[in-house]
Amino acid sequence: MTYVLGMDDLSRAVGEVLLSDLECPVCLVYMVPPIKLCTNGHNISSKCRERVQRCPTRRARFSEIRNVALENIARRQKYPCVNRQRGCLEFFSVEHIAKHHAVFEYRKIECPFPFLKTCSWTGLKAI
Numbered sequence: 001m002t003y004v005l006g007m008d009d010l011s012r013a014v015g016e017v018l019l020s021d022l023e024c025p026v027c028l029v030y031m032v033p034p035i036k037l038c039t040n041g042h043n044i045s046s047k048c049r050e051r052v053q054r055c056p057t058r059r060a061r062f063s064e065i066r067n068v069a070l071e072n073i074a075r076r077q078k079y080p081c082v083n084r085q086r087g088c089l090e091f092f093s094v095e096h097i098a099k100h101h102a103v104f105e106y107r108k109i110e111c112p113f114p115f116l117k118t119c120s121w122t123g124l125k126a127i
Contacts, residue, residue: 018077022070024048025056030079032094033071038062043070 022030026048034046038055039062049062078091082101092100111119 015078018073019079022074022077026052029082030074031070032074032079032097033066035067035070035074036062037065037067043067 019030024031024045025042026044029045031043031045035043036046036049037043038057038060040055040058040060042055042057042060044052044055044062054061075094078093079097081088081090081092081097090100109123111121113119
C-alpha cells in the first residue's frame with residue numbers, strides 16, 4: 001500500500017524539518033535572526049553566542065559572520081509557542097512569537113481555593 005502525502009501534510013513535514021535546522025545546539029530553542037556562525041559553519045543563537053566562547057559542536061572559534069540564508073528561512077518560518085508542551089498549539093512568525101509569549105503565557109498555579117487547607121492541587125493557568 002502506498003501512502004501519498006497531501007499538501008497540508010507535506011507543508012507540515014517541511015516545516016518540522018526546517019524547525020529542527022533552526023534549533024540552537026546550546027539552548028535547544030529555535031533560533032531567530034541574527035544567527036551567528038562558527039568558523040566551521042555551525043549555527044548558534046545570538047543569545048547563546050554571547051554566553052559561550054567556542055562552538056559546542058566542534059569547539060571551533062566563532063566568526064562575526066551571520067547565516068543570512070538561514071535568517072531568511074527563519075523569517076518565513078512559523079514557530080510553535082514555547083508553551084506547546086503545556087497546551088498552546090499556536091504557531092507564529094518571528095515578528096509575532098515574542099509578542100505572544102509576552103502577553104499569553106502559561107504559568108503554574110496553586111489550589112484556587114485557599115480556604116481549603118487540604119487542597120494540594122497545582123496546575124497550569126493561561127493568563
